[in-house]
Amino acid sequence: MTALLEVTGVGKRFGGFVALDGINLSVPAGERIGLIGPNGSGKSTLVNCICGTLTNEVGQVTFDGKHLNGLSAHARTHAGLARSFQLPRPFASMSVADNLRVPLMFTVNARPGTHLSAAELDARCAELLTLVALDHKAHRFPRDLTQVEMRKLELARAMAADPKLLIADEAMAGLSNSEVTDIVALLIRLNERGITIILIEHIMRAVMSFSQRLVVLVSGKKIADGKPEDVIREPEVERAYLGQ
Amino acid sequence: MSTFKFSLVLLAVGALVFAAARYVGNDYVFFAGYTVLQFIVLATAWNILGGYTGYVNFGSAAFFAVGAYTTVFFHNLYPLPIPLLVVIAGIVAGVIGIGMGYLTLRLRGAFFAIATLALAVVLQTLVVNWDFVGGSRGAYVIRPESVPILGNYINYLFLVMLLLTIIALVVARTIERSQLGYGFATIRDDEQAAEASGVPTLKLKLIATAISGAFMGMAGAPFPYYIGYLEPSSAFGLAYAVNSIAMPMIGGTTSWIGPLVGALVLGITQQVATVTISSAVNLLIVGVLLVVFVVVAPNGIVGLIQDRLRARSK
Numbered sequence: 001m002t003a004l005l006e007v008t009g010v011g012k013r014f015g016g017f018v019a020l021d022g023i024n025l026s027v028p029a030g031e032r033i034g035l036i037g038p039n040g041s042g043k044s045t046l047v048n049c050i051c052g053t054l055t056n057e058v059g060q061v062t063f064d065g066k067h068l069n070g071l072s073a074h075a076r077t078h079a080g081l082a083r084s085f086q087l088p089r090p091f092a093s094m095s096v097a098d099n100l101r102v103p104l105m106f107t108v109n110a111r112p113g114t115h116l117s118a119a120e121l122d123a124r125c126a127e128l129l130t131l132v133a134l135d136h137k138a139h140r141f142p143r144d145l146t147q148v149e150m151r152k153l154e155l156a157r158a159m160a161a162d163p164k165l166l167i168a169d170e171a172m173a174g175l176s177n178s179e180v181t182d183i184v185a186l187l188i189r190l191n192e193r194g195i196t197i198i199l200i201e202h203i204m205r206a207v208m209s210f211s212q213r214l215v216v217l218v219s220g221k222k223i224a225d226g227k228p229e230d231v232i233r234e235p236e237v238e239r240a241y242l243g244q
Numbered sequence: 245m246s247t248f249k250f251s252l253v254l255l256a257v258g259a260l261v262f263a264a265a266r267y268v269g270n271d272y273v274f275f276a277g278y279t280v281l282q283f284i285v286l287a288t289a290w291n292i293l294g295g296y297t298g299y300v301n302f303g304s305a306a307f308f309a310v311g312a313y314t315t316v317f318f319h320n321l322y323p324l325p326i327p328l329l330v331v332i333a334g335i336v337a338g339v340i341g342i343g344m345g346y347l348t349l350r351l352r353g354a355f356f357a358i359a360t361l362a363l364a365v366v367l368q369t370l371v372v373n374w375d376f377v378g379g380s381r382g383a384y385v386i387r388p389e390s391v392p393i394l395g396n397y398i399n400y401l402f403l404v405m406l407l408l409t410i411i412a413l414v415v416a417r418t419i420e421r422s423q424l425g426y427g428f429a430t431i432r433d434d435e436q437a438a439e440a441s442g443v444p445t446l447k448l449k450l451i452a453t454a455i456s457g458a459f460m461g462m463a464g465a466p467f468p469y470y471i472g473y474l475e476p477s478s479a480f481g482l483a484y485a486v487n488s489i490a491m492p493m494i495g496g497t498t499s500w501i502g503p504l505v506g507a508l509v510l511g512i513t514q515q516v517a518t519v520t521i522s523s524a525v526n527l528l529i530v531g532v533l534l535v536v537f538v539v540v541a542p543n544g545i546v547g548l549i550q551d552r553l554r555a556r557s558k
Contacts, residue, residue: 072446073439074441089436093429094426102427106442106444110442160441
């Protein structure tokens with residue numbers, strides 16, 4: 001079986017600093033993957049290279065049988081790759097519901113064969129808002145939201161694009177214990193709907209309860225990849241996290 | 245209100261304005277009114293790029309001049325009716341808008357603004373050295389004394405500009421409420437998030453520069469007939485660049501009403517100042533008002549009123 005996302009030998013440097021060094025990663029459809037690593041290990045850079053925000057100098061990203069190199073970020077979103085940002089980046093001048101309307105109009109409606117009417121758009125917005133329990137704030141503006149609501153909006157907006165693969169970049173940083181449980185449950189619900197998810201996270205409790213597979217990056221290199229319980233016992237991973 | 249109804253309302257208002265100007269019966273009203281209308285078109289056009297997508301264009305004068313010089317070019321080659329010239333000028337300026345956008349839209353913020361300013365300098369240099377349109381000597385465009393039915397030619401120019409104003413306002417309002425308007429707003433709010441949501445930002449920005457540039461060019465097309473003698477330094481004048489930025493800023497940049505209000509307030513103030521004090525004081529007025537508004541009401545007059553209404557409804 002071919003994987004949904006195939007990253008082969010991807011490298012990226014910023015001047016003399018090697019941010020990513022020959023990363024290989026294969027993500028089969030339907031899987032829940034946790035991506036961890038210390039600060040500055042290249043997790044977000046990898047996400048940016050996969051999603052087209054940055055361009056990788058070497059290597060190849062293949063998604064759903066399509067080569068992504070050279071494609072702009074919006075074209076990758078159209079292809080079915082969605083992401084949430086580490087720091088929520090809502091459209092500040094639009095209501096919460098309108099924030100979700102954007103990917104519906106520009107991604108879902110841009111796919112051949114789909115055209116949502118105005119009523120269908122409203123229904124989809126309402127459905128997504130209910131999914132993340134933001135329905136009561138549909139007509140508020142992002143500035144009225146709390147931190148956790150902002151994260152939920154960020155996830156809902158990524159979801160609105162109807163993706164095959166969702167990359168959640170530190171969706172839980174700065175949240176309380178119960179809020180983390182909330183978001184993990186939400187992500188697992190999304191996965192059960194058939195969406196492949198890559199979760200980038202520092203909160204180990206969340207990563208361990210979410211992931212079926214764990215990938216570890218350290219200084220731009222992949223040092224471990226496998227079952228979560230095995231990976232965290234690997235001496236190299238322990239060394240990266242705890243020092244020696 | 246539907247676009248159709250809105251157009252009808254604007255046409256009715258336009259008819260009233262024209263009738264009122266005729267009623268006064270003084271040609272000066274048309275001369276002054278033409279300038280105010282021209283600034284409404286310029287401000288609305290600037291706002292389609294600067295207000296909706298957040299890209300500040302300092303080169304408005306260049307687009308305006310492209311329109312004006314298109315007219316001069318055809319006047320020397322083969323004189324065409326003004327409405328046709330307006331359309332041609334719109335196309336030429338729109339194409340230049342796309343070209344400029346393609347070269348500069350990868351830049352953001354101040355860098356984009358500087359690039360647009362540079363474009364204005366490049367175009368001015370071209371015109372100064374182009375003998376066919378008069379070069380640095382300038383060009384005379386003698387307008388006919390009168391037109392049938394309307395009488396004095398300035399009535400006709402005023403009417404053309406009035407119609408152009410209505411078209412510009414309808415287009416701006418339609419964009420604002422369409423999917424295109426949503427896309428423009430996402431670019432203004434956060435370009436990376438827009439891309440991640442599937443918005444083809446470069447394409448939309450090119451559309452914005454094309455429409456914005458086209459309307460600026462159209463505003464400039466009748467200008468040689470209005471002024472009678474066109475020289476590069478007047479067509480590329482600083483006043484156009486500054487006014488088309490200041491008017492939306494003072495009125496409010498997020499909706500079509502803002503540039504309209506700003507252009508009316510600033511345009512009329514300037515006309516009054518020209519008559520009562522001196523035309524040299526105009527830019528001073530614009531500058532002072534701009535500073536005051538940026539400090540006191542960063543969302544312009546429209547934003548100020550909206551805040552008041554919101555505070556009252558709470």
